[in-house]
Amino acid sequence: MFFKFLLRRLMYVIPMLIVTTLIVFSLILIIPGDPALALLGDNATEEKLALLRSQLGLDQPVLIQYWNWLTNAVQGDLGRSLFTGEIVSDAVFSRLGITFQLVVASIVFSFIFGMIFAIGSVIKPNSWMDYISRFMGTIGTAIPNFWLAMLLIVVFSVNLGWLPATGFTSISDNLGGFFQSIILPAICLGAFGAAQITRQLRSSLLEVLESDYIRTAYSKGLLLWPVIWKHALRNSLLPVITTTGLLFGNMLGATVVIETVFAIPGMGQLAVNSILQRDFPMLQGVVLVMVILVLIINFVTDVLYSVLDPRIEIK
Amino acid sequence: MRGPNEPVLEVKNLCSYIPTSRGVIKPVNNISFSIGAGEIVALVGESGSGKSVTALSIMGLNSPSIKYEKDSVISFKGENLLKMKKRQMKKIRGNEISMIFQDPMSSLNPLHPIGKQIAEPIQLHQGVSYQKAKEIVVNLLAKVGIPDPENRLNDYPHQLSGGMRQRIMIAMALACNPSLLIADEPTTALDVTIQAQILNVMRDLQKDTGISILIITHDLGVVAEMADRVLVMYCGEIVEEGDVYSLFKNPQHPYTKGLLASVPKLRGASEKLLHTIPGAVPNPLELPKGCNFSGRCSYATEKCLTEAPNLVETGKDRRAACWHIVDLQTEEVTVHA
Numbered sequence: 074m075f076f077k078f079l080l081r082r083l084m085y086v087i088p089m090l091i092v093t094t095l096i097v098f099s100l101i102l103i104i105p106g107d108p109a110l111a112l113l114g115d116n117a118t119e120e121k122l123a124l125l126r127s128q129l130g131l132d133q134p135v136l137i138q139y140w141n142w143l144t145n146a147v148q149g150d151l152g153r154s155l156f157t158g159e160i161v162s163d164a165v166f167s168r169l170g171i172t173f174q175l176v177v178a179s180i181v182f183s184f185i186f187g188m189i190f191a192i193g194s195v196i197k198p199n200s201w202m203d204y205i206s207r208f209m210g211t212i213g214t215a216i217p218n219f220w221l222a223m224l225l226i227v228v229f230s231v232n233l234g235w236l237p238a239t240g241f242t243s244i245s246d247n248l249g250g251f252f253q254s255i256i257l258p259a260i261c262l263g264a265f266g267a268a269q270i271t272r273q274l275r276s277s278l279l280e281v282l283e284s285d286y287i288r289t290a291y292s293k294g295l296l297l298w299p300v301i302w303k304h305a306l307r308n309s310l311l312p313v314i315t316t317t318g319l320l321f322g323n324m325l326g327a328t329v330v331i332e333t334v335f336a337i338p339g340m341g342q343l344a345v346n347s348i349l350q351r352d353f354p355m356l357q358g359v360v361l362v363m364v365i366l367v368l369i370i371n372f373v374t375d376v377l378y379s380v381l382d383p384r385i386e387i388k
Numbered sequence: 389m390r391g392p393n394e395p396v397l398e399v400k401n402l403c404s405y406i407p408t409s410r411g412v413i414k415p416v417n418n419i420s421f422s423i424g425a426g427e428i429v430a431l432v433g434e435s436g437s438g439k440s441v442t443a444l445s446i447m448g449l450n451s452p453s454i455k456y457e458k459d460s461v462i463s464f465k466g467e468n469l470l471k472m473k474k475r476q477m478k479k480i481r482g483n484e485i486s487m488i489f490q491d492p493m494s495s496l497n498p499l500h501p502i503g504k505q506i507a508e509p510i511q512l513h514q515g516v517s518y519q520k521a522k523e524i525v526v527n528l529l530a531k532v533g534i535p536d537p538e539n540r541l542n543d544y545p546h547q548l549s550g551g552m553r554q555r556i557m558i559a560m561a562l563a564c565n566p567s568l569l570i571a572d573e574p575t576t577a578l579d580v581t582i583q584a585q586i587l588n589v590m591r592d593l594q595k596d597t598g599i600s601i602l603i604i605t606h607d608l609g610v611v612a613e614m615a616d617r618v619l620v621m622y623c624g625e626i627v628e629e630g631d632v633y634s635l636f637k638n639p640q641h642p643y644t645k646g647l648l649a650s651v652p653k654l655r656g657a658s659e660k661l662l663h664t665i666p667g668a669v670p671n672p673l674e675l676p677k678g679c680n681f682s683g684r685c686s687y688a689t690e691k692c693l694t695e696a697p698n699l700v701e702t703g704k705d706r707r708a709a710c711w712h713i714v715d716l717q718t719e720e721v722t723v724h725a
């Protein structure tokens with residue numbers, strides 16, 4: 074059963090990957106700029122440039138270039154950086170772990186705050202907690218993450234000196250250092266998610282708390298907290314799972330900004346640098362891995378759904 | 389200690405109100421009744437007459453927007469439930485008084501297996517583990533007529549039919565041997581054949597356990613089948629009360645008479661159009677000055693329009709709230725139970 078499900082998902086993942094990478098490939102060629110020029114500098118002669126282009130295969134038609142990239146990629150070879158000669162897959166994977174830690178920390182942050190605000194809001198409608206939650210739900214959605222990043226850096230790094238403004242310590246190197254370096258980026262990356270989860274969980278909790286089985290739970294003698302904990306929360310989280318899956322992709326995209334602001338050497342920063350340097354193979358590698366990550370998350374979301382809701386069967 | 393005839397539940401002057409921007413609504417307006425040990429009492433009345441609010445007042449589960457007048461009393465085993473703290477009330481709900489609801493499809497949590505859901509009140513009130521409670525649950529399931537109960541414990545509600553789910557609700561309600569069961573339209577959402585089965589289960593369990601039951605319905609067939617005594621509600625008030633037999637045979641209030649006349653009968657009545665009570669239930673914000681039923685009553689007189697009748701004793705174990713009871717009694721009564 075599960076194997077069949079997996080197989081079916083793969084069937085639709087492959088065309089998805091082909092389409093997305095093809096789109097990225099075409100987009101790269103639309104961006105003005107020439108990698109040969111970027112490599113050789115402004116003083117290069119036209120001959121030298123042409124030579125380099127043909128060495129890199131850049132003089133061939135787009136579809137041929139894409140086909141060459143694809144056939145290599147299928148064999149696990151994503152090529153080399155035009156700029157540094159680094160092997161693309163090595164470069165991407167060395168940064169994947171960093172970005173992954175950042176995104177997971179941001180999801181965790183979003184969830185903890187989303188749950189606290191949503192539950193705090195519904196246990197007593199129109200209380201100060203309810204107002205704060207609704208305010209947070211709005212402001213978290215509206216505030217731009219780079220602006221929040223600069224604000225937090227000014228307050229917590231520059232003025233108070235509590236947390237580092239830049240850099241990253243991996244969780245495997247130093248736990249304390251990890252937390253210090255991750256707090257501000259995770260807040261900035263997770264603020265939008267926290268707001269989304271607050272809003273969605275709040276409305277789904279309000280709806281679930283009105284339902285008949287909650288009345289049944291009260292009629293058994295349960296009080297508010299056990300009712301929320303045992304009967305309302307799990308039901309209310311179901312729609313939030315979908316949101317969280319979407320947030321994950323959203324955050325991966327936003328790492329481009331956050332990693333640049335906080336100088337975190339992750340995939341987002343790599344993507345920005347590759348664009349600036351017209352390092353096509355590198356950018357293509359980053360995008361490919363991000364797309365695969367998103368697809369994996371979609372898959373996990375679906376499995377999680379069927380685990381949490383017995384009415385849904387994996388097919 | 390309670391004597392043998394002492395009621396399990398006594399409601400006195402229960403008055404609930406909801407302040408709204410357009411005025412005060414009184415879903416339940418000064419009602420009094422009692423339920424004896426082992427007695428099945430039916431509460432009937434049209435939609436919106438305050439039946440559910442009455443039931444939920446007993447459970448303490450009305451929405452917080454509904455308030456109670458100070459002198460309202462719901463006395464259960466000598467204690468006023470309306471004055472109880474949450475912590476005390478928690479020990480009564482599901483333990484001494486339990487409730488089943490109209491829609492069994494939505495009254496069970498879709499994400500928990502039914503065994504766990506039935507065990508929950510047992511674990512809560514008796515402080516035992518699920519493993520211990522399981523044995524009781526299997527017994528309960530057998531009692532409410534679920535075949536092969538051991539293997540049903542891990543079923544989820546969506547795997548069961550409506551009738552089965554209502555049986556599960558009954559099992560859950562009876563888990564802690566309560567002394568009062570409140571059933572708010574327990575069969576309304578079910579097919580006719582299933583309705584009869586559920587009523588049978590309830591009746592059998594009542595005989596076995598001697599539990600008191602307050603059954604809410606607008607189906608007079610259910611009343612005739614189940615109840616010892618009937619309370620008729622209209623616009624938040626009790627307008628008539630009596631034992632089933634004499635009330636069906638001889639309704640004293642015009643509203644009760646109308647209700648009985650609108651019941652389809654099996655024999656002879658197929659040719660005649662069903663009688664319906666003319667008019668509609670008055671808006672709770674604009675109740676008439678006199679008798680609430682005066683706008684729809686063919687017996688209404690001048691007095692009915694200006695003065696509201698009180699619920700008064702009208703015979704042995706009979707009460708009615710109408711200025712013209714006597715006139716009705718002398719009339720031929722054409723409706724039979």
Ligand SMILES: Nc1ncnc2c1ncn2[C@@H]1O[C@H](COP(=O)(O)OP(=O)(O)OP(=O)(O)O)[C@@H](O)[C@H]1O
Pocket residue numbers: 406413414415433434435436437438439440441442451453454606672
């Ligand atoms: N939470 C509430 N807020 C506002 N009005 C309410 C609330 N609960 C009940 N009411 C009102 O109180 C009145 C009585 O409602 P109740 O639910 O007790 O009727 P009922 O006799 O159970 O009717 P039904 O047969 O439809 O279940 C209705 O007019 C209803 O609109």
Ligand code: SF4
Pocket residue numbers: 641642643679680681682683685686687688689692697709710711712713
């Ligand atoms: S008091 Fe008057 S209006 Fe009311 S039910 Fe009796 S006869 Fe009808």
Ligand SMILES: [Mg+2]
Pocket residue numbers: 439440441572
């Ligand atoms: Mg009702």
